[in-house]
Amino acid sequence: MGIFWESLKEALYLLLSGDRQVWGIAFLSLSCAFWATLAASAIGLPAAFLLRYREFRLKNFVILILNTLQSVPTVAVGLFLYVFISRRGIFGPLDLLCSPKAISLGQFFLILPLLVMFALAAINRLDERYRQTDLTLGASPWQAALAVCREARFALVAALCASFGRGVAEVGVSMMLGGNIKGFTRAMTTAMALENDKGEFAMALSLGLVLLLVSFALNFALNFFQDHKGPNS
Amino acid sequence: MTADPTNGLSPDLAIGPATDSTPELYRLEGLAKTYGERTVLDADRLILAQGATYCLLGHNGGGKTTLLKILAFLEAPSQGKMYFKGQLVTPKNLVANRAQAVWAPQFPVMFTGSLLYNAEYPLKVKGVSPAQKRRRAYELLDLVGLTHLAQAPAPRLSGGEAQRASLARALATGAEALLLDEPSANVDAKAREGLIKLLENLAKDQRLTLIVATHDQEIEDRLGERSVRLERGQILEKSEGRALGGTLSANGHEILLAVAAPGLEPLNGSFRVLALAEGQNCARLTLIDGERRKITVKLKDEASLSLARGELTLSKSLTVRRG
Numbered sequence: 001m002g003i004f005w006e007s008l009k010e011a012l013y014l015l016l017s018g019d020r021q022v023w024g025i026a027f028l029s030l031s032c033a034f035w036a037t038l039a040a041s042a043i044g045l046p047a048a049f050l051l052r053y054r055e056f057r058l059k060n061f062v063i064l065i066l067n068t069l070q071s072v073p074t075v076a077v078g079l080f081l082y083v084f085i086s087r088r089g090i091f092g093p094l095d096l097l098c099s100p101k102a103i104s105l106g107q108f109f110l111i112l113p114l115l116v117m118f119a120l121a122a123i124n125r126l127d128e129r130y131r132q133t134d135l136t137l138g139a140s141p142w143q144a145a146l147a148v149c150r151e152a153r154f155a156l157v158a159a160l161c162a163s164f165g166r167g168v169a170e171v172g173v174s175m176m177l178g179g180n181i182k183g184f185t186r187a188m189t190t191a192m193a194l195e196n197d198k199g200e201f202a203m204a205l206s207l208g209l210v211l212l213l214v215s216f217a218l219n220f221a222l223n224f225f226q227d228h229k230g231p232n233s
Numbered sequence: 234m235t236a237d238p239t240n241g242l243s244p245d246l247a248i249g250p251a252t253d254s255t256p257e258l259y260r261l262e263g264l265a266k267t268y269g270e271r272t273v274l275d276a277d278r279l280i281l282a283q284g285a286t287y288c289l290l291g292h293n294g295g296g297k298t299t300l301l302k303i304l305a306f307l308e309a310p311s312q313g314k315m316y317f318k319g320q321l322v323t324p325k326n327l328v329a330n331r332a333q334a335v336w337a338p339q340f341p342v343m344f345t346g347s348l349l350y351n352a353e354y355p356l357k358v359k360g361v362s363p364a365q366k367r368r369r370a371y372e373l374l375d376l377v378g379l380t381h382l383a384q385a386p387a388p389r390l391s392g393g394e395a396q397r398a399s400l401a402r403a404l405a406t407g408a409e410a411l412l413l414d415e416p417s418a419n420v421d422a423k424a425r426e427g428l429i430k431l432l433e434n435l436a437k438d439q440r441l442t443l444i445v446a447t448h449d450q451e452i453e454d455r456l457g458e459r460s461v462r463l464e465r466g467q468i469l470e471k472s473e474g475r476a477l478g479g480t481l482s483a484n485g486h487e488i489l490l491a492v493a494a495p496g497l498e499p500l501n502g503s504f505r506v507l508a509l510a511e512g513q514n515c516a517r518l519t520l521i522d523g524e525r526r527k528i529t530v531k532l533k534d535e536a537s538l539s540l541a542r543g544e545l546t547l548s549k550s551l552t553v554r555r556g
Contacts, residue, residue, distance in 0.1 A: 127342055129340075130342050130344070132338075133336075133344075135331060136305050136331060136403075137358065137405075138331070138335075138406050143358050147344065150345065151345060
């Protein structure tokens, strides 16, 4: 246990002393996951509405595929995208490989199915009368969609948190597309794996603590939001 | 005179062409709604006049709610045609039509926020200025007697309060057709009287078209000049109006009928008697007019019908159904 306490002490010191490397890595991880979540919600939320309210052929098939993709291994997403963005791939000229953009892109594809299915579940759970009441009261389909989001906001925010969480905690995409380049594409998870391999437990542990802290902050915010602006208050 | 086993029901249940005094608002032709195998509504022919009040009657599962949702343009019929103000309803004009009819469900949902937010919502989506919005919302809350709860969280209102709040919110749309599903359900006796008075006022003074699904006998008595009875999705009976008095005179097989009632186009003319059925407290006279449309005259309660020396007279109330 000695090594754990020693590492923990050092980890706390690194964090509290504002170690640039640790916080730089943390910032990169958070910003990559943030952009991925933002982009995934821009596409995923409307997609969830389409799946809920529009009838089209192969709809059930699309849902089946999305459900399957929810549990796709992160390395599979990384591998798949690698083919496209590597030098010889069709998006090779964009020079995305081994950049934070590549990590965001990979996380985007990773969390999109999750976000769509969580958002769909959130809207599905809401009583259909909310939307019908909106429409009969004169709301346009867009206004009605916004009102539905307003009523389902707790579940939707939970969906966003879960998606962000999956993005920030994944290793495969960051490793394969980002390349774990020090000071450039080194994310919390890839750095932890590396520092652990090197035997630098303090560094790994401090990053682990940041990850836990992020998770805690997200849940705390979610709880706060739900307690203070609960559906019935 | 023979008893009429069908009670004057005819296969064609149209009310007949609308006259200038009561232009038609809705016309349904061969309209049906099915969910999978189940047909929940099968309205062969139904015309609803503008500015009139209708009660939708019938047991649970008769298709009343489905009909209301279709009339509110919230659900598309599975087959058949619907005309609104003479125009065929299509997916393209659906949204524009929605603004002219508003539906208040039996169990209304209140949006998160205050009651005032809910009452203001229809005005908000229309882009009405905040000051006007607030004034109108308070007017309407006053109308349903809920001003004191304006700032209360709407999802926590009781069933009866929500019912009245839902009516105020529906009125805020300014729609000319109100489609109400059991508006008096859950409302306590005191508030119910106010509610029925309000509905009477909306129907008579503001000339709104009210279509009210109800099991409430008092609403039916006080508002139900015209009614549609639905059973298992089928329109069983249509009543054109309840006349407060009238005269019938018979000359051989011809009957002269004159019925006058508020809000009802006068029925005048000569008809041929098809059947007379006498029940315990009511008699039903089935007539046929020059255009071969069936009319059922129902003589209720103590109304008496006497046919003496070729002269038919009646007293008290009678209900006229045209089939």
